[in-house]
Amino acid sequence: MSRPTLSLLYKRTLVMGLVAAAALAAPAAHAQQLVRISAASIDTDALSKSLVTFKDTLEKSAPGRFDIKVYPASTLFKQGTEVPAMQRGNLEMSTMTTFEVEQQIPEFAVFSTGYLFRDYGHMKAVFASPIGAEYAKKVEDVMGIKILQPFYLGTRQVNLRKARDVKGPDDLKGVKLRVPGGPGWLALARGLGVSPTPMAMPEVYLALSTGTIDGQENPLSIMRANKLEEVTQQIVLTSHLVQPVFLAMALPIWNKLSADDQAKAMSAAKVAAEANDKARIAEEKASSTNCRPRA
Numbered sequence: 001m002s003r004p005t006l007s008l009l010y011k012r013t014l015v016m017g018l019v020a021a022a023a024l025a026a027p028a029a030h031a032q033q034l035v036r037i038s039a040a041s042i043d044t045d046a047l048s049k050s051l052v053t054f055k056d057t058l059e060k061s062a063p064g065r066f067d068i069k070v071y072p073a074s075t076l077f078k079q080g081t082e083v084p085a086m087q088r089g090n091l092e093m094s095t096m097t098t099f100e101v102e103q104q105i106p107e108f109a110v111f112s113t114g115y116l117f118r119d120y121g122h123m124k125a126v127f128a129s130p131i132g133a134e135y136a137k138k139v140e141d142v143m144g145i146k147i148l149q150p151f152y153l154g155t156r157q158v159n160l161r162k163a164r165d166v167k168g169p170d171d172l173k174g175v176k177l178r179v180p181g182g183p184g185w186l187a188l189a190r191g192l193g194v195s196p197t198p199m200a201m202p203e204v205y206l207a208l209s210t211g212t213i214d215g216q217e218n219p220l221s222i223m224r225a226n227k228l229e230e231v232t233q234q235i236v237l238t239s240h241l242v243q244p245v246f247l248a249m250a251l252p253i254w255n256k257l258s259a260d261d262q263a264k265a266m267s268a269a270k271v272a273a274e275a276n277d278k279a280r281i282a283e284e285k286a287s288s289t290n291c292r293p294r295a
Contacts, residue, residue, distance in 0.1 A: 013052055015038040033257065035068045035249075037093040040079040040201045045225040046283060047095060047151060047245070048072040058268035062261055073261030080181045087144055087248040096145065096248040097153075099184040101135075104143050108135065112184040117242035120152055120281060127244060140250075146254040147246045148269035152277040154219020154284060158192065158239040161214050163234040171194025178204050178216040189217075192240060201226075208232060219243070221283035237288075242268065247272065 013039035037055075040157040041047040048070065055068040071077075077085050094228050102109040109117065126132060127150040158177070159167075166172060169192055175192035179185040180201070185266040189196035207213045208231040216223075217230065217240070223229065247269050257265065 031066060033066050033253070033261075035066055035092045035253070036076060037068065037070045037072070037095075038077040038082045038085070038091055039070070039072050039095045040074050041072055041095070041222070042073040042225055045072070045222060046276050046279040047153065049279065050151065050272040051095075051247075053275045054268050054272035057271045058265055061264045061268065065261060074200060074202055078183070080200075083143070083145070083267065089250065089252065090158070091250065092253050093247065093249045095151065095245045096147075097180075097243070097245050099182045101139055102184050105138060105180060108138070109184060111135070112188065114188050114240045114243075119242060120155075120277070123152065123242050123244055124150070124277075136198060143245055145249040146249045146251050147275040148249060148266055149247050150244045151247060151273045152280050153243040153245045154221055154280055155239050156217050156219055156243060157223075158194075158217045158236040158238050158240075159215055159223055159228060159232050160234040160236065161208050161211065161232050176212075176214045178207065178213045188241065192217075192238065197198045204228070205231060219280070219284060220287035224283065224287050 015036060037049060037051050039048055043049075050135070051070045051072070055070055059066050077091060077094075080100075082091060083100045085091035085098055086094060097112040098108065102112055117126065129201065132150070139145055139147055158172070160166075160175070164171065172193040173291065174192045176197045177192070178199045179188055179189045179196045181198035185198070186196045194215075199207060204213075204216050205226060205228065208216065208228065216228070217238075218226075218228075220235070223232075223235070249265070254265075
């Protein structure tokens with residue numbers, strides 16, 4: 001066998017060098033980003049369904065770049081522990097409330113005040129304004145959490161295990177009312193005249209059925225999704241809180257995304273929020289028609 005000439009060796013070396021250079025110059029493939037979303041809402045609730053919409057929309061618009069898993073009904077993290085989990089790097093996304101924000105940014109407690117927003121349109125307008133932009137920026141800077149989009153959780157009403165004549169806060173004195181945990185929730189509940197009992201949402205049905213609590217408060221659609229009419233007798237239409245929640249991502253995860261993927265995530269969040277809000281409003285309208293004054 002003849003030995004390769006110096007010319008042939010040179011050509012082979014040149015070709016190998018060009019291949020290597022091309023490989024280095026080629027854009028790097030996007031690594032697939034795992035995104036776990038934790039929520040307290042059950043899988044049949046509008047919020048959980050909209051999180052699946054977010055997953056489907058983003059995975060379709062950025063194929064192969066995201067692996068999104070939705071965990072409803074506090075199956076991954078207990079309600080109230082999601083925000084610290086995101087801040088510790090143990091969770092990628094959750095549905096964060098204003099009450100969780102105010103615990104770390106006290107001046108934002110005003111956004112959890114009862115009767116602050118007149119209705120859904122008022123709430124949406126505020127968070128779409130410079131006020132909402134300032135809110136999101138402060139949350140990002142102080143908490144290390146990126147707000148993608150506000151969602152409408154609903155307008156909260158009081159729901160009682162046993163019917164009573166309620167015309168004002170004095171008529172709810174002594175009622176053990178379940179509320180989510182946190183000082184803001186406790187303050188809101190005391191303003192309603194009740195004795196607040198912090199409890200995670202998955203525990204509420206059993207607590208009502210056994211009499212551990214006397215009632216709970218939630219939007220009508222959430223009461224219906226959780227079948228609370230089976231263990232309660234009365235709804236008092238207090239409309240004490242028009243409530244937003246925020247689809248939020250841990251900032252280190254957000255910062256890892258390319259500008260294109262960030263834009264696609266924002267777009268998917270907007271699509272999901274529109275689906276959630278439309279469904280929530282329709283469910284509340286349907287539920288309210290079933291609320292009749294007691295004879």
